[in-house]
Amino acid sequence: MALGTLDRSLPPFFNQGPSVLSKLVFFGALSVFLMVADVRFHLTQPIRAALSTALLPVQWLALKPADALRYSRDYVSGLSQAQSNSIEASKKLALQSLRAGQVEQLTQENNRLRKLLGLREQLAIPVMAAEVLYDVADLYTRKVILDKGQVQGVELGSPVLDESGVLGQVTRVHPLVSEVTLLIDSELSIPVLNVRTGARSVAYGDPGAGSSGLELRFMGGNSDVQPGDLLTTSGVDGVYPPGLPVAKVRHIEGRSESAFLKIDCQPLALVTGTRHVIVVKPVVSQIPLRPALEAPPARGKKGAAS
């Protein structure tokens, strides 16, 4: 038997390096520091971007089995699926064409009226198509990763839509991929407008375990909300363009301990399992800056001194 065949060798006597405990303290402190830097000071973006780019090959490998599975499933169910899809699409098209005809006319009318009033032209929205790479498996947040990043021109804060409504917002941009926080994440809120009543409010992601919905908070017990009401973006935030469908009211419940209703909404976008999305440039980049405030008129000596 050759030398060095056995696994158990003597540990080095002198050159042992730092003790395990000191390593634990060092790396523990480093990770706590990183967390604080991440939350409080937002300093860690370069580290994150570098690591995520380094991880791309592994990620690509990890996505391959899922792609293969999807491809084979598509292949098997291909024809019938395609037929039913096309029927569904043509139905949708028929419905849309009616609306589209009206929209043409309304846009023209609107343009004329706006010109009449001397108002600013309605903002045109630049968009970019993207594909969802994967749903983040994290149990505490609801996010997806897109295949477009800084290089392709994705901007931080851009709204993300799918074919039926608002999906979420870009919350981190890496060089080649970007992170989208979904509407149903408990840390995202979106200003909405009830189309039926015209009431503005804010919808929050519902943090309840296992629920995938939105919650309309701070609506008084006597406010006019009905199940089935459509909520669209109100556009007052300067991020989401106005008029995009967001959610439908699903369930309303009065609460005896509070003056507000508990309103549960169902997001219209496919928050689980969507694949193709569009990334919209935030409206705020197109709105001209607020004119500078006029300099306050000079006051007495006291005002000048302070």
Add this chain to the structure above:
Amino acid sequence: MIMRSGQQLLLPASPVFIWGSLLAALLLNMLPLGRVLWMPDSLALVLLFWSVHQPLRVGVGVAFMFGLFMDVNQTSLLGLHALAYTVLSYFASQAQRHLLWYKVPLQALQVLPLLALAHAVQMLIRLIGGGTFPGWMLLLAPVLEASLWPVVSVLLLVPQRRAPDRDESRPL
């Protein structure tokens, strides 16, 4: 060299295999399987295994690095998985002197608290950071991981259990 009676003498572990298995576990964790509460963390398990069996090669530093990779992949707080894996690896290196004296099923029972601790560290930080508790099925994850310990113990020791001299009549 003192070891448990009946334990097989092992070949030295190849660094390529160690790193390969760690990368494979990372890959397993990154598979897009969706949000499953009881999904066992294969990377934690493999890190724990190597911290116990090869404490000189895989230690706290390696665990920290792979934790950062997980953080970036799961878009969680940078340092969250890193802290959990660091703590896991530290306790593994403390336990490794007595752990290897037990038979494998008993080892599985003893690594259960370590794995549960790693999950608890993550959950605690999330809850401090304002997260909501995702559900009780979460408790199943460390149990599943511990029950995978015998499987991992067999799989990852296969290359070390080969015969030292090649023998045509005995392939493994």
